[in-house]
Amino acid sequence: MNCINFVVPMNPCACGYFPDRERCCCTEQEVSHYLGRISRPLLDRIDICTEVTGISYEELTEKQENETSAQIRKRVEYAHRMQQERYEGLPLHFNAYLNGNQTELYCPLGEKEQKLLKNAFGKLNLSARAYYKIIKTARTIADLEQEERILEQHLLEAIRYRLPGGAYWGRGV
Ligand SMILES: [Zn+2]
Structure with a gap:
């Protein structure tokens, strides 16, 4: 059994704003270099990989019926x-x-x-x-x-x- 439970968060680039080109100041090459630090074979060993985008003020404050933590x-x-x-x-x-x-x-x-x-x-x-x-x-x-x-x-x-x-x-x- 070689299963280890851990979470690996990672920014999409050095400044953290890519792909928002209005805020991200990194060049394409810098973004590629940054993401290249995690290789495909390493990603392959992680059970769940997902990309999370930023949230706007409106989305954050919008009242909606979400599942509660208790549920x-x-x-x-x-x-x-x-x-x-x-x-x-x-x-x-x-x-x-x-x-x-x-x-x-x-x-x-x-x-x-x-x-x-x-x-x-x-x-x-x-x-x-x-x-x-x-x-x-x-x-x-x-x-x-x-x-x-x-x-x-x-x-x-x-x-x-x-x-x-x-x-x-x-x-x-
Ligand atoms: Zn950036």
Whole structure:
């Protein structure tokens, strides 16, 4: 089991404002150099990669009905329980700790879902490591939704977490 839990936050450039070109004063080359400090192979070893954009004053102060921390906590606790029951008797408690064979055994995919993942694997040139990480992350997303089966929507969300593309690494860096 070589799974370590940690969060790695990173700015998109030295000044922190890229891709907001009104505020970012870095050159394209400086941005590329900055992002290049984290290599693709290293990114590949991180379970979930996501880009977070800045928030405006209006968005921050807008009143909307969001899920409360207490509600989120309840969902997370339920997902933990689902995983503990699923792996009862095994020396692991969470989806993230499954090896390849265990992933196949405990996270089976339906026909549609297999097809979706096969397409993504080819199109996105995914590694074997990324392939299993997607399934395990999709299993966790399904657990958070209290869903017994891994569905296409769970896989699609998990695939998005494997693509630190968009505004930053997706620029061909
Ligand atoms: Zn910058």
